Amino acid sequence: MTHVPTTPHEHLTEERLVDLALGEAASTGESQHLRACTDCGPLLDSLHRTMDVTRESSGIDLITPPDEVWSRIADTIAADEVDAADRPRAVTDPNVVPLTSATGARSRRGRRPAVVWLAAACAAGVLLGAVGSVVAERLGSSGSEAERTVATAKLATLDTEEQRGSATVHERGGRLVLEVTAPGVEVTDGYAEVWLINSDGERMVSVGVLEDSRSTASFPISRSLLDNGYVVVDISREDFDDQPQHSGDSFVRGPLTQES
Amino acid sequence: MEADPRAATADDELLRRIARADAYRRFGPLVHTIALRSVGEHHDAEDITQQVFVALWRGRESLDASSGSLAGWLATVTRRRCADHHAIRARRTRDEQVFSREPARPAPDPSDATDRVLIADALEALGDPRATIIRMAILEDRRQEDIAHTLQLPLGTVKSHVRRGLMHLRSRLEEVTA
Numbered sequence: 001m002t003h004v005p006t007t008p009h010e011h012l013t014e015e016r017l018v019d020l021a022l023g024e025a026a027s028t029g030e031s032q033h034l035r036a037c038t039d040c041g042p043l044l045d046s047l048h049r050t051m052d053v054t055r056e057s058s059g060i061d062l063i064t065p066p067d068e069v070w071s072r073i074a075d076t077i078a079a080d081e082v083d084a085a086d087r088p089r090a091v092t093d094p095n096v097v098p099l100t101s102a103t104g105a106r107s108r109r110g111r112r113p114a115v116v117w118l119a120a121a122c123a124a125g126v127l128l129g130a131v132g133s134v135v136a137e138r139l140g141s142s143g144s145e146a147e148r149t150v151a152t153a154k155l156a157t158l159d160t161e162e163q164r165g166s167a168t169v170h171e172r173g174g175r176l177v178l179e180v181t182a183p184g185v186e187v188t189d190g191y192a193e194v195w196l197i198n199s200d201g202e203r204m205v206s207v208g209v210l211e212d213s214r215s216t217a218s219f220p221i222s223r224s225l226l227d228n229g230y231v232v233v234d235i236s237r238e239d240f241d242d243q244p245q246h247s248g249d250s251f252v253r254g255p256l257t258q259e260s
Numbered sequence: 261m262e263a264d265p266r267a268a269t270a271d272d273e274l275l276r277r278i279a280r281a282d283a284y285r286r287f288g289p290l291v292h293t294i295a296l297r298s299v300g301e302h303h304d305a306e307d308i309t310q311q312v313f314v315a316l317w318r319g320r321e322s323l324d325a326s327s328g329s330l331a332g333w334l335a336t337v338t339r340r341r342c343a344d345h346h347a348i349r350a351r352r353t354r355d356e357q358v359f360s361r362e363p364a365r366p367a368p369d370p371s372d373a374t375d376r377v378l379i380a381d382a383l384e385a386l387g388d389p390r391a392t393i394i395r396m397a398i399l400e401d402r403r404q405e406d407i408a409h410t411l412q413l414p415l416g417t418v419k420s421h422v423r424r425g426l427m428h429l430r431s432r433l434e435e436v437t438a
Contacts, residue, residue: 018423022397022404050430054383054398057376062289062384063296065309070284073313077280080318160315186348 012040021047147172151226153233155182155252164252165213167233169221176226178207178219182235185213185251190239194219195246196230197253204246205230231256284313287331290381291338297373298342308341331378332435339374339436374436382432386425393418394425 012020012030020026021044026034034041148171155165165182180194192210194217197203207219213235234253236246291312295305315337316330383391389411396402396410408418 014427015419015423018419018426021426022422046430046434047426050379050426050433051398053375053379053433054394054429057380057383058395058399060293060297060373060376060380062377062381063293064289065292065306069292069306069309070281070288072310073284073317076310076314077317161318162311162315186351188347188351 011037012044017044017047020044021051150176151231151256151258153254153256155180155233155235155254157252158250165235167254167256169226169256176221176223178221178233179216180210180219180233180235181216182210182213182252185210185235187213187237187251190237192251193236193238193246195234195236196221196225197232197234199229199231199255203230204234206244206246210235226256280317283316283330287334287381288313290331290377291334293381294335294338294374294377295342297377298339299345304345308338308345311341312338329432329435331382332432335374335378335436339372342372342374375433378432378436379429382429386428389413390421390425393421394429397422398426 010033012033016030017040020030034044150169150171152169153167154163155167156163162184164184165180167181168179170177170179178194178196182192185192192213194207194210195204196207205225207221208217210217232253232255234246235251237249237251238247288309292305292309295308295312296302299305299308312334316334383394386394393407393411396407397404402410404418404422405415407413408415411418
């Protein structure tokens with residue numbers, strides 16, 4: 001191992017580093033220190049970089065966005081606030097729970113939707129639908145069995161809560177269909193899978209693969225799923241692998257709320 | 261029914277509205293210019309500007325004031341939105357190429373002007389005489405003694421402005437992440 005001769009132990013002052021960045025020559029001792037010191041060396045490098053970027057920025061004029069951009073921002077924010085203030089309690093208590101959170105016992109909050117759904121089912125006098133039933137043939141088959149919207153969900157990203165899609169549960173001829181459209185979801189690799197997550201945040205069922213997020217996809221679901229609290233719609237990013245469970249990587253998610 | 265929460269928080273609300281409009285007035289050009297230079301199209305840049313400020317408002321409680329300046333946060337979010345925009349556009353282009361069976365061309369590199377726009381904005385915000393002194397020292401490459409002489413200021417004052425100005429610009433740059 002070579003002995004490093006007389007490297008100054010003292011750090012360079014900020015003043016000195018700025019002078020060096022501006023082009024003054026470093027002494028031998030300073031050069032040695034700059035090579036060895038993990039504080040001073042990188043700081044001088046970052047000052048050089050700052051000066052480079054400053055030079056490159058000299059031709060840039062800042063452009064004020066047109067007025068309507070602010071109007072759109074203000075409208076969106078105002079809509080958020082109206083939403084937040086007018087939302088009924090059941091929805092203000094979101095049923096969305098992170099998948100990773102271990103909610104041991106089911107909370108009262110977790111049970112409520114099942115009761116609501118059961119009541120809705122009784123009121124409508126409907127039978128339990130069967131999973132996997134073909135729905136398309138029933139479409140428009142009878143005037144007395146008109147389509148009814150049962151519930152809707154706004155599908156938003158988990159981090160920025162940006163709405164990127166929506167989901168609707170329709171009732172057609174006594175059967176339930178979950179319709180999902182998520183034009184804001186871009187699947188760059190793998191595929192998108194649609195899930196109903198239980199309000200306990202632990203259980204979930206896959207209802208199908210979303211083939212094209214830009215068009216509306218229909219998935220037959222059973223009434224019992226809703227009755228049992230599977231009321232959060234989730235679209236996950238899945239790889240083509242041998243793991244059928246949820247990847248843990250959700251594009252968007254949103255709780256179904258009842259249509260009044 | 262509980263009291264109208266909107267009435268109870270009217271004052272807070274007013275303050276927040278003012279803060280929001282101020283943040284937009286101050287940093288709207290920063291965000292918009294980064295977006296314009298990156299995506300190159302007015303309509304898309306306006307969409308990105310809108311998204312960034314709505315995200316700022318929705319994420320206001322998760323913003324950590326100690327982690328850096330608002331300018332750094334906004335520039336980082338804008339850069340990411342632009343990158344998303346480019347990724348989507350590149351994917352569409354690739355799809356079109358796949359289906360038209362034309363040889364795939366690499367997507368053009370999006371020009372990322374985030375750092376430069378951020379510095380242009382921060383330099384402007386330094387105010388005078390600091391901004392002028394920094395411009396003379398860096399853009400015109402003039403010696404500090406020369407600047408002091410030209411502006412009729414003590415050398416110590418000029419050096420102090422250069423040091424503080426440069427350190428300030430440096431910390432703005434450090435706040436922006438990929």
